[in-house]
Amino acid sequence: MPKVLHPHITSDPKICGGSPRIDGTRITVRTIATYSFHHGMSPEELLVQYPHLNLASIYDALSYYYDHREDIDHEIAEHLAAPESDAIP
Numbered sequence: 001m002p003k004v005l006h007p008h009i010t011s012d013p014k015i016c017g018g019s020p021r022i023d024g025t026r027i028t029v030r031t032i033a034t035y036s037f038h039h040g041m042s043p044e045e046l047l048v049q050y051p052h053l054n055l056a057s058i059y060d061a062l063s064y065y066y067d068h069r070e071d072i073d074h075e076i077a078e079h080l081a082a083p084e085s086d087a088i089p
Helices: 030-040 043-049 054-067 070-081
Strands: none
Touching: 030 043, 030 054, 030 070, 043 054, 054 070
């Protein structure tokens, strides 16, 4: 299977602990996935929540999630288990 490119997603160990995030922001793929799948928000609703994003970056985050589902689900579980997990991942 060919490797899929995700032009809107980046990772830097110095930002958000290296978690994959939307380029130019601190919004992680984990956050987009959590809002989308656990809170039932559509990409359009996420755009209202994060007006500085665009639909392409939100859809790319969701695509990245599906390409790396096991890793991102693990990140979500770790984040929710952390003592300071009162905030949205």
